[in-house]
Amino acid sequence: xxxxxxxxxxxxxxxxxxxxxxxxxxxxxxxxxxxxxxxxxxxxxxxxxxxxxxxxxxxxxxxxxxxxxxxxxxxxxxxxxxxxxxxxxxxxxxxxxxxxxxxxxxxxxxxxxxxxxxxxxxxxxxxxxxxxxxxxxxxxxxxxxxxxxxxxxxxxxxxxxxxxxxxxxxxxxxxxxxxxxxxxxxxxxxxxxxxxxxxxxxxxxxxxxxxxxxxxxxxxxxxxxxxxxxxxxxxxxxxxxxxxxxxxxxxxxxxxxxxxxxxxxxxxxxxxxxxxxxxxxxxxxxxxxxxxxxxxxxxxxxxxxxxxxxxx
Numbered sequence: 001x002x003x004x005x006x007x008x009x010x011x012x013x014x015x016x017x018x019x020x021x022x023x024x025x026x027x028x029x030x031x032x033x034x035x036x037x038x039x040x041x042x043x044x045x046x047x048x049x050x051x052x053x054x055x056x057x058x059x060x061x062x063x064x065x066x067x068x069x070x071x072x073x074x075x076x077x078x079x080x081x082x083x084x085x086x087x088x089x090x091x092x093x094x095x096x097x098x099x100x101x102x103x104x105x106x107x108x109x110x111x112x113x114x115x116x117x118x119x120x121x122x123x124x125x126x127x128x129x130x131x132x133x134x135x136x137x138x139x140x141x142x143x144x145x146x147x148x149x150x151x152x153x154x155x156x157x158x159x160x161x162x163x164x165x166x167x168x169x170x171x172x173x174x175x176x177x178x179x180x181x182x183x184x185x186x187x188x189x190x191x192x193x194x195x196x197x198x199x200x201x202x203x204x205x206x207x208x209x210x211x212x213x214x215x216x217x218x219x220x221x222x223x224x225x226x227x228x229x230x231x232x233x234x235x236x237x238x239x240x241x242x243x244x245x246x247x248x249x250x251x252x253x254x255x256x257x258x259x260x261x262x263x264x265x266x267x268x269x270x271x272x273x274x275x276x277x278x279x280x281x282x283x284x285x286x287x288x289x290x291x292x293x294x295x296x297x298x299x300x301x302x303x304x305x306x307x308x309x310x311x312x
């Protein structure tokens with residue numbers, strides 16, 4: 001795994017502006033998210049009958065998404081935007097490009113992708129839950145939940161970083177984040193108080209993204225470790241099923257047992273000890289979390305994942 005994809009990778013030091021002087025390929029995830037989002041937006045406009053976008057119908061999330069088992073919508077909505085509101089996509093992509101690249105440089109491309117997607121998931125789940133409770137069945141599209149998570153994380157990491165708001169007003173990022181928290185939390189609190197606030201904005205999704213981004217910073221989560229553990233565990237489970245002995249065919253002649261060699265016995269013992277150590281590490285992860293692993297245990301877990309993948 002490349003060193004820049006690890007969480008201990010430190011952001012490269014550079015002089016000058018935070019947003020200038022970077023190579024274009026240094027933040028591939030931000031670039032790809034932006035390209036995919038714009039491509040989906042164009043498809044929303046093109047694949048329609050003039051009134052209804054079929055792409056939006058396929059990808060938007062609604063409060064009954066989970067009950068209808070259309071779980072893909074919990075993520076795909078974040079790559080759609082209202083074709084009638086150009087400012088919606090421009091605002092989201094501008095903030096993603098402005099803040100997301102710095103975060104991707106700090107945490108790595110894979111970690112940033114997982115962060116962006118999990119933020120979208122948290123935003124859509126909270127939106128579906130709250131709007132189901134209050135019986136408001138309205139489709140939602142937009143990357144705002146993920147973008148809010150990016151903004152709040154950036155503000156917690158670099159609170160006094162200055163940007164030009166509307167390209168004119170210099171302002172610290174922490175005040176922008178505070179403004180977003182107030183303008184989204186207030187309508188959600190009114191909704192919970194049953195007074196309602198139907199302004200056409202998915203404030204619950206924004207709050208979901210803000211909450212996830214803040215918790216990510218506060219608890220120092222590293223999603224890539226959990227993803228590695230999950231994929232490694234799945235590979236080992238598949239490997240375990242594959243190496244199960246086959247049933248013997250009735251009346252089939254048995255092959256003469258070969259005499260075990262000293263090297264074979266030693267290799268079997270080493271393999272057994274390795275598997276036992278991996279089981280111990282996985283149990284430690286399950287009880288104490290990935291962050292409890294030391295460098296040796298992380299290396300062993302990664303080695304086991306690669307080994308089982310090679311043997312498949």
